[in-house]
Amino acid sequence: MTAAQIRFTSLLRRECSRFMKIKRQTVGAPLLETFLYISVFGAALGSRISTLHGYDYVVFVVPGLIMMAWAINAFSNNASSILQQKFQRAIDDQLSSPASPLELLLAFSLGGFLRGGLIATLTFGAASLLVDLPVDHPLVLVTALFLVGFFFSQLGVLIGVRAEQFDDVSFAQTFVLQPLIFLGGVFYSSSLLPQPYETLTHLNPVYYMINLVRYGFLGYTEASVALSLSLLALAVGALFAVNLRLFRTGYKLRS
Amino acid sequence: MAFEPQHRPATPPAQGSDAAALQITGLVKEYPTGTRALQGVDLRIADGQFFGLLGPNGAGKSTLIHCTTGLATPTSGSIAVFGHDAVANYGQARAAVGLAPQDLNLDHFLTLEETLDFHGGYFGMRKKDRRERAAELLEAFSLTAKRHDRTRTLSGGMKRRLILARALMHRPRFLILDEPTAGVDVELRLELWHYVQRINAEGTTILLTTHYLEEAEQLCSRIAFINHGQIVAEGTSAELAATYEVETLEDAYLELVGRKELSRGMVSEVSS
Known part of the structure; x- marks a missing residue:
């Protein structure tokens, strides 16, 4: 391994070690939360709804829950990790090392990406035991989940870097992220909504992410797959470029 | 402490450099708030030196260290660590530096x-x-x-x-100690003194900031006073005392901060 590879893997190991040390909170709790959703919306409420666009209600909901698990955990991991380290000034150890801004950004991003991916995978594995969950378009599914995971990882980094107190992270998650995800159609199809709510839902970027993941699993979508994938890739690229600039200039990291 | 350090240079000096451990030229640091923490600092620390940087709180000591280690971005001027530019060639420069921060x-x-x-x-x-x-x-x-x-x-x-x-x-070939003995007991302070003296004797260049003047006097072969973001005097302990026409480093420091009435000599006179 080169020195740069050792640096990068050390930075990434530190990020993974952080969330694995508090796995009851960072892995256990989100898994339980997802299963509560499956229980409430699948078993309890789902028994009252026969099918949605030809799919059992619980099967229709699970793809969105998997995406939601990846998104929220990727975001909250990175935002919290960076803010915590900024508070303790422990981040100075990384910042004063020879690590480049790109190495630092990738390591911070991948920490949350991997945590989200782990929870999404565990959710998928367990859901597969409970319901018959098809995977119609694996390539689209993997691409979409990776892009969604990376998008929210980047968003977590952005909020973590900008945040000055834990309230800033909590605000972004509770008042922006969760409403966008919940109103993006995790638990329903936008076609069931009356106007203007259906149109408003189409203005929510998360709606297209959920559609992509749902298409990957079920083969059902309400939006253009190619266009959604392209726009998502563009958004990921733009967010990454913004974050890289913040790391290069040292915005709220270096004085 | 029974440790026998093995010093292997993490970063060789840049080709053609004069091998100064730290060479700072015209360093200015202005924070976004408008505070000018460093106002054109020039400083040279030779390879192998044990160098003390003294000054009151807010004089610019930590800012200077942060600029050297990449924790702050200089507004202008240059910093070279063993000939490697600390901004343009930060990888080589930072690899040579070990930082023990105040916090x-x-x-x-x-x-x-x-x-x-x-x-x-x-x-x-x-x-x-x-x-x-x-x-x-x-x-x-x-x-x-x-x-x-x-x-x-x-x-x-x-x-x-x-x-x-x-x-x-x-x-690291260059160790920066930012108030390393603040708040530690006497035993640990003395242990640290012995330790850093030993690694300095073995070739590590050391930059020490401290508020304990006896610590600087005991350890450092050369000392600089920094105040209001500028290096105002530099030399050995005796040279600094001579510069301010006083007997001790402490009195020189009190002259620097404009509190010579606190000099032990003056206090003795008053009490007698």
Whole structure:
């Protein structure tokens, strides 16, 4: 391994070690939360709804829950990790090392990406035991989940870097992220909504992410797959470029 | 502390350099708030020197250190560590520097062993080397029994020792100690003195900031006074006293900060 590879893997190991040390909170709790959703919306409420666009209600909901698990955990991991380290000034150890801004950004991003991916995978594995969950378009599914995971990882980094107190992270998650995800159609199809709510839902970027993941699993979508994938890739690229600039200039990291 | 450090240069000097450990020229640092913390600092620390930087709170000591280590971005001027530009060629420059900061900035999630292991990794050390070096340093700083404990469980003195061990982990040629003995007991202070004197004798250049003048006098071969973001005097302890036409380094310092009425000589006169 080169020195740069050792640096990068050390930075990434530190990020993974952080969330694995508090796995009851960072892995256990989100898994339980997802299963509560499956229980409430699948078993309890789902028994009252026969099918949605030809799919059992619980099967229709699970793809969105998997995406939601990846998104929220990727975001909250990175935002919290960076803010915590900024508070303790422990981040100075990384910042004063020879690590480049790109190495630092990738390591911070991948920490949350991997945590989200782990929870999404565990959710998928367990859901597969409970319901018959098809995977119609694996390539689209993997691409979409990776892009969604990376998008929210980047968003977590952005909020973590900008945040000055834990309230800033909590605000972004509770008042922006969760409403966008919940109103993006995790638990329903936008076609069931009356106007203007259906149109408003189409203005929510998360709606297209959920559609992509749902298409990957079920083969059902309400939006253009190619266009959604392209726009998502563009958004990921733009967010990454913004974050890289913040790391290069040292915005709220270096004085 | 029974540690015998092995000094292997992490970064060779840049070709054609005069091998100064630190060469600062016209360094200015202005914060976004408009505060000008450094106002054209010129400073040279020769390879192997034990250099003291003294000044009152807010004089610019920590800002100077932060600019050198990449924790602050200079507004203008240049900084070279062993000839490597600390901004343009930060990788080489930072690899040569070990920083023991004033704050106890340890990661509370990590154990002592992990703290050293990750730090070594950030500086590109291989696994085997990291493991051996961490074991050496934990032993040297009497922290071996605590190696699997999380850092938040340590006492203040142990945290201070771990921070010094972390700074030394990648075998830096240039060690920066920012008030390393602030708030530590006499025993640990003396242990640290002996330790840093030894590694200096073995070739490591040291920059020390401290508010304890006797510490600077005891350890440093050369001292600079910094005030209002400028180096206002530099020399040996005796030279500084002569510059201010006083007897001791302490009196020279009091002249610098404009508090000569606090001089022990004056206090003795008043009480007698």
